[in-house]
Amino acid sequence: MKKNFYKTFLIEHLPSNMVANYPMSQENPKISVLVGSPNDLELLKGLKKILEEFDIAAEYKALSAHRVPDLTIDYVHKADRNGTQVFIAGAGMAAHLAGTVAAHTTKPVIGVPIKGPNLDGMDALLSTVQMPKGIPVATVAINSFENAAYLAIEILALNDVGLQKKLESYRKKLREPYL
Numbered sequence: 001m002k003k004n005f006y007k008t009f010l011i012e013h014l015p016s017n018m019v020a021n022y023p024m025s026q027e028n029p030k031i032s033v034l035v036g037s038p039n040d041l042e043l044l045k046g047l048k049k050i051l052e053e054f055d056i057a058a059e060y061k062a063l064s065a066h067r068v069p070d071l072t073i074d075y076v077h078k079a080d081r082n083g084t085q086v087f088i089a090g091a092g093m094a095a096h097l098a099g100t101v102a103a104h105t106t107k108p109v110i111g112v113p114i115k116g117p118n119l120d121g122m123d124a125l126l127s128t129v130q131m132p133k134g135i136p137v138a139t140v141a142i143n144s145f146e147n148a149a150y151l152a153i154e155i156l157a158l159n160d161v162g163l164q165k166k167l168e169s170y171r172k173k174l175r176e177p178y179l
């Protein structure tokens with residue numbers, strides 16, 4: 001609990017370039033979350049909150065498919081071996097991070113296109129979603145790390161009744177304003 005608080009504190013209060021290389025890993029992470037730049041880390045606040053609410057251990061990394069392709073691939077292989085069940089990969093511009101991750105694992109990969117300085121994020125959306133046949137990336141809306149978190153939880157819930165129940169009560173809450 002204390003550990004989670006510390007990691008959240010780091011993301012919320014430190015400049016992103018200082019957080020980037022901090023080993024933000026919880027024990028036995030089920031979900032690995034990658035972003036293409038330390039500058040993207042601040043977009044993860046909502047996702048982190050959701051994963052904490054559902055009590056899911058995760059690991060957070062800034063890695064780039066073009067700046068540090070070797071480290072990115074090494075990380076994916078290691079995370080895969082260490083028990084990651086779902087990868088979430090967000091990147092902006094010519095966003096090939098999620099595709100690169102998908103090329104190196106058979107675990108599900110959820111892609112998050114990040115809105116960059118040009119083209120309103122359409123560049124990243126198309127780069128992420130248009131994967132050639134055989135190597136899928138399940139792409140969510142632009143900047144929607146929150147939906148990536150919910151989708152990852154739904155995948156984990158396939159084999160976890162407790163998580164399924166938590167999802168059901170979350171969905172019940174969403175109905176309340178309509179009743």
Ligand code: RP5
Pocket residue numbers: 035036037038039040064090091092093114116
């Ligand atoms: C992508 O290019 C990153 O995901 C980021 O969204 C974008 C710009 O990166 P920086 O120049 O801010 O590091 O690789």
